[in-house]
Amino acid sequence: MKHSFFGGIHPDDGKRYSAASPITPLPPPPQVVIPVSMHIGAPCKPVVQKGDTVKMGQLIAETTGFVAAPIHASVSGTVAAVEPRLHPNGQKVMSIVIDNDGLDTPDESVRSHKEELEKDPHALLELVKNGGIVGMGGATFPTHVKISSGLGKVDTMIVNAAECEPYITSDQRILEEQPDQVIGGIRYLMRMLDLPEAVLAVEGNKPEAIAGLKKRLTPGCGIRLHVLRTRYPQGAEKQLIQSVTGRQVPPGGLPADVACIVFNAHTCWCVNCLAEEGLPSIQRVVTVSGPGVAAPSNFLCRVGTPVSALVEAAGGLKEDVDKIVLGGPMMGSAVFDLSVPVIKGTNAVLGLMPNQNLAKENPVCIRCGRCVAACPMHLQPLYLYAAERKGEIGELERLHITDCIECGCCAYVCPGRLQLVQAFKDGKAQVKNKK
């Protein structure tokens, strides 16, 4: 049966910039800056001090709550500082600065766990928890929490390789170059969850990745390839579940409420790295792309690498570049300082050109209804916007502002150039403060 989600948009996918560029390992930088908050949940507590010698993969910050993921040194060397540094979110966040000794001396914990996982597939949960694995699609939800919430409740595991945000090609390249590692990770997770089958969902705009996967995923192999229509936000968790199974996650609920669990393809790749080589979450593939970047590329880089190093490796920025965005152009955040580090959820660094479509001096809603037609959460952005402007918090709640996933579809299509996403972020905060 074919399912689909309501609404969505078709922006230019921009994948052409970097789709053909192979993943290039970026040499670890002389110094890494690793913030203690790289996931959704409570920040970690540093367990190293200035002057300590650390090895690659060593635990350097431990969790303080259940919804959190521990943090590991991405290089070996000496701790130069434990102090607040600029985080991609624009604020100063406690960070561990490590001077790289260039040796990549591995920690004792960095070893293959293949054998123990063969004996006991459920040991993966503890391994993932200690390995600091989070959702690598950008949401950075701790993976062990996800697994725990789904244990025993789930009948469908979906692997999210939709990569619906324009420009980003990190998942696409991983699927093309290292499909076996991704599939390996999927199998570990399937065994962990005692599921006989998983669905690997890919948007149709990645024909080469799909061709490679088709060869490997023969019928009966336990992993079903699901080619999705290319439409943003196909990779948003709720929309993906709807597209694959037809089920709608209830308001405020979790995928487990509709017996689903979703892992990003890059996360599966990380799980494989962890299981086979014992590498915790200390590296990731980052797409550096966009019209403002000289030589768009995909890099495998260490967590903590400054964004400026990536940009430099991609040939630098074009002169009239206007904005640097971490993540996709629809949901990513603009940064003003390129010294910020790559963190676990940084899937892309985009250089964007000036765009007069983004804002207008006197935005006016003409009630065209395009926002209603585009909202994948069935909301009425124009009425939400009006309510937010008037400060009607009750009306915001009645119109279910908390359902908004901030995907930006409404703002993308708005011919009046209303700052809808901004208004809904503010509106949500108001609703939250009231409670």
Place this chain on the structure above:
Amino acid sequence: MDQEKEKQHLLSVSVSPHIRTDEDTRSIMLDVLIAMVPALGVAAYMFGFRAILVTLVSCAACVFFEWAYRKLLKKPRSIGDLSAVVTGTLLAYCLPVTIPLWILIIGDFFAIVIVKELFGGLGKNFMNPALAGRAFLFSWPVAMTTWMEPLSYTGFFRISAADAVTRATPLADMAGGKLPEGVTLLQSFLGQVGGSLGEISTFALLLGAVYLLIRRVITLRIPLSFLLTVAVLSFLFPQGNSRLLWTGWQLCSGGVILGAFFMATDYVTSPVNPRAQIVYGVGCGLLTVFIRWFGAYAEGVSYAILIMNATVWLLDKALPRKRFGAVKEKKEKEAAK
């Protein structure tokens, strides 16, 4: 290094999304204007140059009134969005070609200043400005119902209200309970028929409608539910001696096509929720037929739309899209009972 630093300081920061469609209010209004060009061509052919003159004067007056109002009240200028041009064209299209220009300009004033700007301008008015302007102009009932015979002009450039050859429109015949005489349905479809300036040619209007649909400026929900309602009611309760002809005439005469595709679909004064749009369209159709059958005027489209305009907020509130994932919620509620 210094240069690099300077560059970093110049980076823009704004909230997501960082890309947006090229389509804006102005481009949408331009599409609507393009879609109305075929109807103006037919009008010029049937009624002479005066059709173009009336349309141009109406547009100019609307733009002027909007500019002047905003200038006087020191509000930001808005004429660049072209919505005043659309209003001017629409108002001209639903008036007789022989309308005296001073009456036309009063209508433009009423539409732009009273109906649109006094409520706050584009997006805030609850009634369709062009239709409200037309309704107001029935203060001059004779001028509003003097219909010129198509192709009756002696010179392309000289038609005034005084020397136009007039005749009854098909709608007037039908209001009397009989099929129109002296003109075929095909002639009416193509536009060789008496009526308001821009409404005569069903064919030209459909051409424009197809353009609007292809450009996704409008969807079919409102026009189709409007037209189907008119068609079904006409088919079920025909007058004259042919069910099919009666239905055909009802759809091709008067302002139904113009109203369904260009006026009922006006963004500002129509609902945004899909189900509400269908109810709105059906309502327009019902009221149109009701007024045509039982009203004092032969035509009901503009009043039907104006009345439905007033229900838009209610329809949108009453018929929103079903909340995402709400199925389970309902079941839970039932289970709780």
